[in-house]
Amino acid sequence: MxxxxxxxxxxxxxxxxxxxxxxxxxxxxxxxxxxxxxxxxxxxxxxxxxxxxxxxxxxxxxxxxxxxxxxxxxxxxxxxxxxxxxxxxxxxxxxxxxxxxxxxxxxxDPSAYLATTADVDVEGAVIAAQASNIQAAFVAEQGWTLLEFATPEETIAAVRNGEADAVLADKSYLMPIAEEDAGLVMLERDEMLGxxxxxxxxxxxxxxxxxxxxxxxxxxxxxxxxxxxxxxxxxxxx
Known part of the structure; x- marks a missing residue:
């Protein structure tokens, strides 16, 4: 049994x-x-x-x-x-x-830049990007100044508080943020990555x-x- x-x-x-x-x-x-x-x-x-x-x-x-x-x-x-x-x-x-x-x-998806002003020269600016993604790799390859963050929210916060001049991320992610926040603008320059x-x-x-x-x-x-x-x-x- x-x-x-x-x-x-x-x-x-x-x-x-x-x-x-x-x-x-x-x-x-x-x-x-x-x-x-x-x-x-x-x-x-x-x-x-x-x-x-x-x-x-x-x-x-x-x-x-x-x-x-x-x-x-x-x-x-x-x-x-x-x-x-x-x-x-x-x-x-x-x-x-x-x-x-x-x-x-x-x-x-085009990668785009979000900044507080439209006159940011990205090649001489401090660019925020989420760590370990294609945008961070692109900025590093260009030899520009890169600030990496663990989450996408932190990259946006870095621009808002002046720690970074712009954030590079998927355009589909950034567009709604720009539309909701009058203090942020999309730059005209896009990057095609991946x-x-x-x-x-x-x-x-x-x-x-x-x-x-x-x-x-x-x-x-x-x-x-x-x-x-x-x-x-x-x-x-x-």
Whole structure:
């Protein structure tokens, strides 16, 4: 009898483990509207929340969402804390050496400058950018003065308090801020960086990549991806 109980318990434990392994964990930052953010109900929301849910449905995957700070988002994918990065991450050669990417689900979004005055000379200015992103890498490559911050909110605060002359970030992120704050202006200069935005995956997860690629392609084919892009105003449609 004890043996039967133990066997039943072992089978139940094995089934639970199997169910846990069938969950695909989606990692996002939750701090970069309109791509991803935490809404008033404390839930992950934004373009990528809607996109991720739809991709999981089309790929017939059971998914759950987790948040992770941007500066450790790639290391924690590699270490297995989640299975997919869906966090406005631009596809770059440097990142592709560490992780793999799906096909892009957005076009390259122009990077723009936000400042307190329109006459800022960015090449001689102090530029704020979020650490470990393509804008920070670009400023560093130009040899300009760079101030890096852990979160996008901190880059905006640095401009407001005079610590930096301008912030360089995705235009889709900066535009709503400029529209709401009369003390901030968008500069006319844009930078085209990266190869669009895609899902980040471990290089070993080829089957998962194929499932998501098929789901992304199906959304491109039926126009639903363009509808989401237009709804959230994140850039050019496909």
């Amino acid at each position: 004890h043996k039967l109980i133990l066997t039943t318990a072992a089978l139940a434990f094995t089934a639970q483990m199997g169910m846990a392994q069938d969950v695909t964990r989606l990692g996002t930052e939750g701090a970069y509207p309109p791509w991803n953010f935490i809404n008033d109900s404390g839930e992950i929301a934004g373009f990528e929340r809607e996109l991720g849910d739809e991709l999981c449905a089309r790929a017939e995957l059971t998914c759950e969402w987790v948040t992770n700070d941007w500066d450790s988002i790639i290391p924690n994918l590699v270490s297995g804390n989640y299975d997919v990065i869906i966090a406005g991450m631009s596809i770059t050669d440097e990142r592709d050496e560490v992780i793999d990417f799906s096909q892009n689900y957005s076009q390259p 190869g669009g935005v895609g899902l980040g995956l471990r290089e070993s997860d080829t089957e998962l990549k194929e499932k998501f690629n098929a789901a992304i392609q199906s959304m491109k084919d039926d126009g639903s991806l363009n509808e989401l892009i237009t709804k959230w105003d994140i850039g050019e449609t496909f």
